[in-house]
Amino acid sequence: MRPGLDFWFDxxxxxxYPAAMTIAGRAEAAGVAVxxxxxxxxxxxxxxxxxxxxxxxxxxxxxxxWRDMERICDGLGLPFRPGPGxxxxxxxxxxxxxxxxxxxxxWGEDYxxxxxxxxxxxGRDIADPEVLAASVAVAGxxxxxxxxxxxxxxxxARLRAETEEAATLGLFGAPTFMVSGEMFWGFDRLDAxxxxxxxxxxxx
Amino acid sequence: MRPGLDFWFDxxxxxxYPAAMTIAGRAEAAGVAVxxxxxxxxxxxxxxxxxxxxxxxxxxxxxxxWRDMERICDGLGLPFRPGPGxxxxxxxxxxxxxxxxxxxxxWGEDYxxxxxxxxxxxGRDIADPEVLAASVAVAGxxxxxxxxxxxxxxxxARLRAETEEAATLGLFGAPTFMVSGEMFWGFDRLDAxxxxxxxxxxxx
Numbered sequence: 001m002r003p004g005l006d007f008w009f010d011x012x013x014x015x016x017y018p019a020a021m022t023i024a025g026r027a028e029a030a031g032v033a034v035x036x037x038x039x040x041x042x043x044x045x046x047x048x049x050x051x052x053x054x055x056x057x058x059x060x061x062x063x064x065x066w067r068d069m070e071r072i073c074d075g076l077g078l079p080f081r082p083g084p085g086x087x088x089x090x091x092x093x094x095x096x097x098x099x100x101x102x103x104x105x106x107w108g109e110d111y112x113x114x115x116x117x118x119x120x121x122x123g124r125d126i127a128d129p130e131v132l133a134a135s136v137a138v139a140g141x142x143x144x145x146x147x148x149x150x151x152x153x154x155x156x157a158r159l160r161a162e163t164e165e166a167a168t169l170g171l172f173g174a175p176t177f178m179v180s181g182e183m184f185w186g187f188d189r190l191d192a193x194x195x196x197x198x199x200x201x202x203x204x
Numbered sequence: 205m206r207p208g209l210d211f212w213f214d215x216x217x218x219x220x221y222p223a224a225m226t227i228a229g230r231a232e233a234a235g236v237a238v239x240x241x242x243x244x245x246x247x248x249x250x251x252x253x254x255x256x257x258x259x260x261x262x263x264x265x266x267x268x269x270w271r272d273m274e275r276i277c278d279g280l281g282l283p284f285r286p287g288p289g290x291x292x293x294x295x296x297x298x299x300x301x302x303x304x305x306x307x308x309x310x311w312g313e314d315y316x317x318x319x320x321x322x323x324x325x326x327g328r329d330i331a332d333p334e335v336l337a338a339s340v341a342v343a344g345x346x347x348x349x350x351x352x353x354x355x356x357x358x359x360x361a362r363l364r365a366e367t368e369e370a371a372t373l374g375l376f377g378a379p380t381f382m383v384s385g386e387m388f389w390g391f392d393r394l395d396a397x398x399x400x401x402x403x404x405x406x407x408x
Contacts, residue, residue: 048262058252060376064387071396172264183268188392192275 002033003197006178008166010041011092011099011112013174014055014069014082015187017120020112020175021078023190030194036109038096039166040159041174047167053089054173072187073120083123090119091127093159097150098132100158102141110139206237207401210382212370214245215300215316216293217378218259218273218286219391221324224316224379225282227394234398240313242300243370244363245378251371257293276391277324287327294323295331297363301354302336304362306345314343 007023009016027034045054055062066082073080082088095115102108114135118124124131133143149155169178177184177193180200184193211227213220231238249258259266270286277284286292299319306312318339322328328335337347353359373382381388381397384404388397 058376060374063374064376064389067387068389068393170264170267172262172268183271185268185272186392188390189272 002031003179003200004033004035005193005197006035006037008037008039008171008174008176008178009112010039010174011095011115011119011126012053012089013041014065014088014120015072016175017069017116018072018076018078019187019190020116022076024109026190026194030198032194032197036099036103036112037162037166038099038103038112038159039163039171039174040093040096043163044167044172048172056088069120079117079121081123082120083125087125090125094129094147094150095126095132097155097159098136098146100155100162101146101149102136102139105141105146107136107139107141111135111141114138206235207383207404208237208239209397209401210239210241212241212243212375212378212380212382213316214243214378215296215303215319215323215330216257217245218269218292218324219276220379221273221320222276222280222282223391223394224320226280228313230394230398234402236398236401240303240307240316241366241370242303242307242316242363243367243375243378244297244300247367248371248376252376260292273324283321283325285327286324287329291329294329298333298351298354299330299336301359301363302340302350304359304366305350305353306340306343309345309350311340311343311345315339315345318342 005027007019009020023034041053045052050057053062055065069082070080099108099112099115102111115126115132118131118135119126126132129147133147136143136146166176170183173185175185175187175190177190179193179197182193182196184190184196209231211223213224227238245257249256254261257266259269273286274284303312303316303319306315319330319336322335322339323330330336333351337351340347340350370380374387377389379389379391379394381394383397383401386397386400388394388400
């Protein structure tokens with residue numbers, strides 16, 4: 001049995017972008033199965049008393065993050081054009097709900113990559129249903145059906161439950177990689193998390 | 205001329221420990237000259253409204269940090285026995301002042317490694333002048349003279365000026381590596397910072 005890794009991400013999270021764009025290839029090379037777990041950081045941040053991203057709450061850290069992201073994306077050959085200031089973080093609730101639909105229907109990973117590419121590669125607002133519809137289409141889903149299903153009570157409750165599970169696990173940022181209870185936080189820990197999972201292959 | 209990197213660290217900072225223990229060898233391999241810059245995070249944290257380390261202010265992040273440090277030190281073969289809880293962060297003012305003396309007198313880097321090893325490898329309290337005196341001796345300095353000089357107005361003012369420079373540069377954590385205005389934060393960015401410096405060799 002292949003070892004597993006849970007990839008927890010928020011569609012509004014900058015460092016989740018390079019993780020989403022590179023995790024499939026890295027995991028394949030490491031022989032690790034990945035489960036994509038969209039969730040919302042907002043409620044977790046609010047529980048710490050933050051009404052917005054810590055990158056806005058702490059400006060020095062925010063300035064650093066934007067420059068760090070530029071360097072990371074340059075190094076990976078990923079476009080990084082997050083658009084004019086003031087739009088960060090984007091509202092990611094609908095994007096996450098549609099993602100949950102897509103992950104059930106088999107087009108969720110391609111959709112997630114399309115959403116991140118639109119958001120951070122082209123500066124699009126992922127709170128806009130049209131941006132999400134285009135991402136669903138690119139991924140091979142039915143945009144109209146997906147967006148309708150995303151706002152049904154079942155999917156809304158599912159996203160709340162996922163976010164509550166993230167809080168229970170002790171998540172405080174994204175991306176976070178969980179390997180049988182072992183937490184790895186940040187894009188810069190992706191390779192360590194994959195190595196951890198691969199080292200434990202067969203021992204679980 | 206060799207490209208330079210400023211290694212900003214606080215003696216109380218956990219992630220500064222693996223940086224301090226490994227930077228010399230990595231920098232030598234990369235052909236990069238390192239300037240050791242002890243400073244104090246306390247005033248920078250207080251300016252953000254934190255009376256202690258963010259790892260204490262935000263417990264989920266703190267729990268993660270201790271586990272992450274265990275894994276990092278395991279991977280590097282560094283002992284990690286930070287001692288009983290409640291002692292973090294240690295008061296690092298005197299350690300930093302003695303460090304400034306040592307960096308002027310030529311034994312500062314060995315002293316810094318000895319202090320970090322005592323603190324995080326053996327769980328010693330680096331606010332204790334005897335721990336610092338032993339580290340000075342290990343590094344080849346004169347403990348009595350060094351500790352006396354460390355509390356002279358000139359060195360006290362020097363540490364204040366260093367800390368003010370760190371704040372002006374926008375530092376918000378440690379370790380931070382600066383390469384001609386380019387900031388790299390965290391032990392996990394050490395290799396990227398060295399590569400950045402090496403790539404710009406001769407172009408500065």
